[in-house]
Amino acid sequence: MRSIWNGSIQFGLVSIPVKMYSGSEDRKLELDMLDRHDNSRIRYKRVNEETGKEVEWKDIVKGFKQGEKYVVLEKEDFDNANMKKSKTIDIEEFIEEKEVADVLFKKPYFLEPQKEGGKSYNLLRNALKKTKKLGVATFVMRQKEHLSLVGIYKDALVLHVVRFADEIRDPGELKLPDTKVTKKEVDMAISLIDQYTTKFSFEKFKDVYNDQLMKIIKSKSAGKKAKASNYESKPTAASDLMAQLKASLEKKKSKAS
Template structure:
């Protein structure tokens, strides 16, 4: 793996030099965009809006439009905006893991200690494990400030980039129903949830979509048609809700007993 950010984690007066690595990877199939008339690849070009000519990467700069002209920004300008946060993740406080809403999480990154930071790295990791706490800090990467939580995953420190408040939309804008549910229905749903409850095991969940899509690609290459299972997408009618909950609970109990 190649590190995407080098810097320092600090908490109190302790500084830990670290390297940041992506903790996840995109498993989408690499599909090309083609012209449907002759299956030739479509290429995207960076074109000057005025001249219509293609511009090479080396001649492209970033600018902010102010009034009728642009202010051009160089790489050093982005670092100057907050030089400390470009190099340091300051843990400002620690919070309980359970206090953080899942909707905030965006992407995990693994942290690796640089040679001189091994002991302090292990110290922070072990302390977080024992307290079930997360460190809250901000830093700058790729010309953007990120809010982050630092915790542990197995034997590594993991940094979760989370969303700022103004990045979360207000769910009150959704058209949510105020239909009442009975206590009996809620109790039955709770019983169903309890019967489906297991200790979380990440390894049992597999991304099968790519495999299925690859099978379709292979079948099409051979001139074959892939058989597809029909899926019932009928919504459960309100008057059938209790009956469906009971049937689900009975089916689950039978499966667990077998």
């Protein structure tokens, strides 16, 4: 793996030099955009809108529009905005794991100790594991400040980038129903949930969509026409709710026996 950020974790006066690696990978198939007429690839060019000429990467800078003019920002400007946050994952407090809402999570990153950071790395890892707590930290990467949670995954420190409060939209804008449900219906739904409750295992779940799409690609490359498929999900009517819950319970019971 190739590190994407080098710096240190800071908690109290303890500083742990670390390297950061992406903890996930995109399994989406790499598809090119083509011109339907001759299957030629579509290319994007970075073009100066005044001259119409292509601009090389080395000549591209970032700028903030102020009035009718741009303030151009160089790499050192981003670092100087907060040098400490650009180099340090600063743990500011610790919280219980169960306090964190899943909607906050965005992306995991693995942290690896650099030279001379082994003992302090293990110290933080073991302490977090024993207390079942997460470190709340902030740092800057790619010209953006991130809120993050530092925890454990398979004996490694893992940093979860999470969303700031102002990045979460207000669900109050949703049109949610106020339809009443009976206690009997809720009790039966709980029974169904209990029957489906198991110990979570990542290995149970596979990305099958990519495999199925690959089969279609192979079939088309062999000159075969892909089979048309159809799927329609019908909403359960309120009057059928109890019947469907009972049928679901019976189906689960028959599978278990």
